[in-house]
Amino acid sequence: MIDEASSRADVRTYEVRTYGCQMNVHDSERLSGLLEDAGFTRAAPGDSPDLVVFNTCAVRENADNKLYGNLSHLRPVKDEHPDMQIAVGGCLAQKDRDTVVKKAPWVDVVFGTHNIGNLPALLERARHNRRAEVEILESLDAFPSTLPARRESAYAGWVSISVGCNNTCTFCIVPALRGKEVDRRPGDILSEVQALVDEGVLEVTLLGQNVNSYGRSFADPDQPRDRGAFASLLRACGDIDGLERVRFTSPHPAEFTDDVIEAMAQTPNVCPQLHMPLQSGSDRVLRAMRRSYRKDRFLGIIERVRAAMPHAAITTDIIVGFPGETEEDFQQTLDVVEKARFTSAFTFQYSKRPGTPAAEMDGQLPKAVVQERYERLIALQERITLEENRKLVGSEVELLVAAGEGRKNSATARMSGRARDGRLVHFRPEGNIDTAVRPGDVITIVVSEAAPHHLVADTPILTHRRTGAGDRFEQGRLPRTPPIGVGLGLPKIGAPEPLPTQMGCNA
Numbered sequence: 001m002i003d004e005a006s007s008r009a010d011v012r013t014y015e016v017r018t019y020g021c022q023m024n025v026h027d028s029e030r031l032s033g034l035l036e037d038a039g040f041t042r043a044a045p046g047d048s049p050d051l052v053v054f055n056t057c058a059v060r061e062n063a064d065n066k067l068y069g070n071l072s073h074l075r076p077v078k079d080e081h082p083d084m085q086i087a088v089g090g091c092l093a094q095k096d097r098d099t100v101v102k103k104a105p106w107v108d109v110v111f112g113t114h115n116i117g118n119l120p121a122l123l124e125r126a127r128h129n130r131r132a133e134v135e136i137l138e139s140l141d142a143f144p145s146t147l148p149a150r151r152e153s154a155y156a157g158w159v160s161i162s163v164g165c166n167n168t169c170t171f172c173i174v175p176a177l178r179g180k181e182v183d184r185r186p187g188d189i190l191s192e193v194q195a196l197v198d199e200g201v202l203e204v205t206l207l208g209q210n211v212n213s214y215g216r217s218f219a220d221p222d223q224p225r226d227r228g229a230f231a232s233l234l235r236a237c238g239d240i241d242g243l244e245r246v247r248f249t250s251p252h253p254a255e256f257t258d259d260v261i262e263a264m265a266q267t268p269n270v271c272p273q274l275h276m277p278l279q280s281g282s283d284r285v286l287r288a289m290r291r292s293y294r295k296d297r298f299l300g301i302i303e304r305v306r307a308a309m310p311h312a313a314i315t316t317d318i319i320v321g322f323p324g325e326t327e328e329d330f331q332q333t334l335d336v337v338e339k340a341r342f343t344s345a346f347t348f349q350y351s352k353r354p355g356t357p358a359a360e361m362d363g364q365l366p367k368a369v370v371q372e373r374y375e376r377l378i379a380l381q382e383r384i385t386l387e388e389n390r391k392l393v394g395s396e397v398e399l400l401v402a403a404g405e406g407r408k409n410s411a412t413a414r415m416s417g418r419a420r421d422g423r424l425v426h427f428r429p430e431g432n433i434d435t436a437v438r439p440g441d442v443i444t445i446v447v448s449e450a451a452p453h454h455l456v457a458d459t460p461i462l463t464h465r466r467t468g469a470g471d472r473f474e475q476g477r478l479p480r481t482p483p484i485g486v487g488l489g490l491p492k493i494g495a496p497e498p499l500p501t502q503m504g505c506n507a
């Protein structure tokens, strides 16, 4: 008989370190699910794990230096514990391939963006053969959603609707590393949403590099593209009982159509929030970026969204200092920012991303010029954000209470939540409530103060709804979703597939 101590000793622990975008964060949930199915357990904070997986990002100029620095730190640990394994996956692994083991020969496994499902087998093979295993595929062999997932949140979940991208923005490495767009079957997506709701999740975010081209590539070649597929998907999510909030990221201005605006406005659980990446307000720079919309189209979308949803919060991404950007081009960006009145903006100083066409372009700007423009943009956006946030003082908001979103909460005795439009609101968990407020619960409260990056509601809580997500959070139970989907065969388009469970329904 195996006693408890020896069986504990057999359990191997893991840690996944994630860098980069939401796509990677979600892939890491899949990696965790896979590893737990393979018998690993998550290492407790502060413990030294038996397996460290790096899920890497390649978009920053110094991403590789950071990775190899982190790997060097692990070398002495591995020398002391030869059974420890190290795996490197994600975009940088897809790009660097066997260079990873040449530079860091103590790494056991290198895997790419197309084969995360093979990680347990590669680890086993590396252990058995006592040598590094490098496996990079050129295209997706199975949708990541066909793998189990260990979710990170009791109340909100990511659901991939597509992977890859068919655009060729000159600053972006995604098409080279994630491949062509492949869309997931609507029925599989809705099954996964339902599975999350069955586990108590209240909010889902549909995830794709370019959600508006959804419907492009699951049709068989003889069938026309289903241009209404994304709007249909949003409406189908509206039929899922218990699903309170639907968000999506990222849309693309070139392909964003009015039927999506209508679906957003007419589907009550779709949140009044839109993240619409501008990148530049200059048509000349947009052309150089190979972004196929122009400033006027972008502003037209904003106008139509506001007409249909006057209270929608619209956020954006902007790159400052793209090669060849003149002061006049930059003024165009400031002009669009002034007119669009974004709720907030993710602003980036352009930096060369190895492997992208823009990295080779003439007209790379001196750092001081980029920095000075960046500071002007930030000042403008912060003024607009504060002005827009001030309009909400005195209004009632519904918050899905969040865990870990307020850095100063322990000092200020506040908790935090997200309003339906995505704004972050800090509040004091006291007032008209009978039992403690927990992450995952839903409250309503009146906003009392505005700041550039958040709102404050130091007012009594008006209503407090205890939810199944809150119960699960309290019990420390996180959702697990099973493998969903049947690989990449030709699916049907149009109406969602029947569901196996009860039916509801840095682009």
Ligand code: SF4
Pocket: 165, 166, 167, 168, 169, 172, 173, 174, 175, 209, 210, 252, 506, 507
């Ligand atoms: S920026 Fe977005 S749309 Fe452009 S290539 Fe990259 S992923 Fe595709």
